[in-house]
Amino acid sequence: MNYSVSEENYIKAIYNLNGNKQPVSTNALAETLDTKPASVTDMLKKLKAKKLIVYQPYQGCRLSAEGVKVALNIVRRHRLWEYFLAEKLKFEWNEVHAVAEELEHVSSPKLIERLDEYLGFPRFDPHGDPIPDHEGKMQTLKQVKLTQLPLHTPAKVSGLTDQSTDMLELLRHRRISIGTAVEINRKFGFDHSVEIKIQDNPLFIISEQAAQHILVHHE
Amino acid sequence: MNYSVSEENYIKAIYNLNGNKQPVSTNALAETLDTKPASVTDMLKKLKAKKLIVYQPYQGCRLSAEGVKVALNIVRRHRLWEYFLAEKLKFEWNEVHAVAEELEHVSSPKLIERLDEYLGFPRFDPHGDPIPDHEGKMQTLKQVKLTQLPLHTPAKVSGLTDQSTDMLELLRHRRISIGTAVEINRKFGFDHSVEIKIQDNPLFIISEQAAQHILVHHE
DNA sequence: ATTTATTTTTAGACAAACCTAAAAAATAAT
DNA sequence: ATTATTTTTTAGGTTTGTCTAAAAATAAAT
Ligand SMILES: [Mn+2]
Ligand SMILES: [Mn+2]
Ligand SMILES: [Mn+2]
Ligand SMILES: [Mn+2]
Numbered sequence: 001m002n003y004s005v006s007e008e009n010y011i012k013a014i015y016n017l018n019g020n021k022q023p024v025s026t027n028a029l030a031e032t033l034d035t036k037p038a039s040v041t042d043m044l045k046k047l048k049a050k051k052l053i054v055y056q057p058y059q060g061c062r063l064s065a066e067g068v069k070v071a072l073n074i075v076r077r078h079r080l081w082e083y084f085l086a087e088k089l090k091f092e093w094n095e096v097h098a099v100a101e102e103l104e105h106v107s108s109p110k111l112i113e114r115l116d117e118y119l120g121f122p123r124f125d126p127h128g129d130p131i132p133d134h135e136g137k138m139q140t141l142k143q144v145k146l147t148q149l150p151l152h153t154p155a156k157v158s159g160l161t162d163q164s165t166d167m168l169e170l171l172r173h174r175r176i177s178i179g180t181a182v183e184i185n186r187k188f189g190f191d192h193s194v195e196i197k198i199q200d201n202p203l204f205i206i207s208e209q210a211a212q213h214i215l216v217h218h219e
Numbered sequence: 220m221n222y223s224v225s226e227e228n229y230i231k232a233i234y235n236l237n238g239n240k241q242p243v244s245t246n247a248l249a250e251t252l253d254t255k256p257a258s259v260t261d262m263l264k265k266l267k268a269k270k271l272i273v274y275q276p277y278q279g280c281r282l283s284a285e286g287v288k289v290a291l292n293i294v295r296r297h298r299l300w301e302y303f304l305a306e307k308l309k310f311e312w313n314e315v316h317a318v319a320e321e322l323e324h325v326s327s328p329k330l331i332e333r334l335d336e337y338l339g340f341p342r343f344d345p346h347g348d349p350i351p352d353h354e355g356k357m358q359t360l361k362q363v364k365l366t367q368l369p370l371h372t373p374a375k376v377s378g379l380t381d382q383s384t385d386m387l388e389l390l391r392h393r394r395i396s397i398g399t400a401v402e403i404n405r406k407f408g409f410d411h412s413v414e415i416k417i418q419d420n421p422l423f424i425i426s427e428q429a430a431q432h433i434l435v436h437h438e
Numbered sequence: 439a440t441t442t443a444t445t446t447t448t449a450g451a452c453a454a455a456c457c458t459a460a461a462a463a464a465t466a467a468t
Numbered sequence: 469a470t471t472a473t474t475t476t477t478t479a480g481g482t483t484t485g486t487c488t489a490a491a492a493a494t495a496a497a498t
Contacts, residue, residue: 037477
């Protein structure tokens with residue numbers, strides 16, 4: 001099957017709102033897709049007719065098995081393009097999303113397989129999110145919040161729970177990105193800020209608000 | 220201004236039918252865009268309202284100055300992506316067109332500038348067609364048909380006047396592509412076929428029908 | 439110069455994706 | 469248990485891009 005750009009955007013939005021696990025509300029979809037609830041209802045009917053979601057009026061919607069498959073494919077394309085933009089075209093990691101939002105709809109399977117190969121089969125996008133393979137499988141890391149990383153334990157930044165522009169800007173300024181080696185030197189009980197060391201930079205302190213949105217994995 | 224995928228396809232089609240020089244007929248457009256003449260008329264009215272073409276009923280249409288600008292931009296994107304697909308993702312030169320037809324509509328100026336840079340500012344696409352630079356300028360070579368290349372004159376394949384699948388297939392089989400060094404060893408007056416030498420392959424003969432569609436440049 | 443054939447445009451419809459305003463259902467508050 | 473609030477759906481419209489069938493204009497043939 002081949003889906004329209006709009007249909008694909010809806011399916012991905014449902015997936016991103018955890019619609020493969022819990023039901024997603026009409027309003028939540030309207031919010032993230034920047035459209036009106038009435039328009040969402042229209043589309044939900046169409047997606048239900050195509051058996052991509054299960055949907056009963058007033059009950060929210062969730063992805064069907066087929067819907068999850070389609071969603072994972074769109075997510076795969078999105079994240080591979082993000083990786084390409086960051087790695088090859090040297091886009092900043094806060095710029096890649098908007099462009100990938102368009103590129104993800106180019107529907108040549110061969111293009112995506114070749115791109116994947118060309119990029120060396122990356123498993124994580126520039127935001128640390130896992131890239132599904134051609135079968136939809138993706139690797140998950142056991143991640144901890146930076147605030148919970150034990151002292152003097154070498155770890156790597158592997159994800160973010162806040163991907164807002166403000167957050168990305170702060171991290172760029174601090175020269176922290178996905179893959180950056182990090183180690184906690186000291187924790188301050190008063191405001192829960194942490195003193196960290198990255199690569200060969202001098203020690204510096206990061207606030208609790210920021211640190212709790214930075215995910216790391218170690219060992 | 221930002222144009223829809225359909226508008227862009229029409230503008231590029233008009234350009235490819237030499238609509239910056241001669242008027243293009245409604246039927247010719249319908250033919251190349253695989254649509255109906257009535258639909259073309261509708262779109263021509265819209266493009267005229269946006270001042271991208273000059274159009275009087277029953278007189279055909281041609282691109283305005285602004286229309287040419289827009290067309291060159293689309294052609295630039297199309298050919299840069301073709302180059303990327305052939306050069307980096309190792310697509311065959313007969314496969315690149317269809318995918319580029321979709322990629323050309325992704326509308327991030329920064330993406331295109333970065334891609335151009337990443338590719339090393341190529342000046343010709345895999346079919347030998349010139350790639351407009353960011354100002355719309357493109358390089359033209361003084362080309363001759365292979366049939367008209369003088370004997371024993373080293374030259375390079377630089378273009379095709381027939382880009383049909385059949386033609387591209389034949390050339391791939393003969394291992395001829397854009398940039399291939401070629402030299403004529405002998406011409407046969409009877410059927411105007413030519414015996415040529417490419418790179419370190421043994422001599423072989425090519426028919427007049429094929430040779431007349433292969434453009435080369437020398438010296 | 440008519441007639442015939444071709445090309446192009448108009449008229450009227452349709453599907454996709456969106457909208458506003460009003461009605462209905464589900465929740466929350468008294 | 470009513471009443472009030474929020475959420476969701478329906479009803480009816482709009483825009484974009486397409487279509488078929490019929491009419492009009494142009495070009496070609498007698
Ligand atoms: Mn998108
Ligand atoms: Mn991402
Ligand atoms: Mn196109
Ligand atoms: Mn080309």
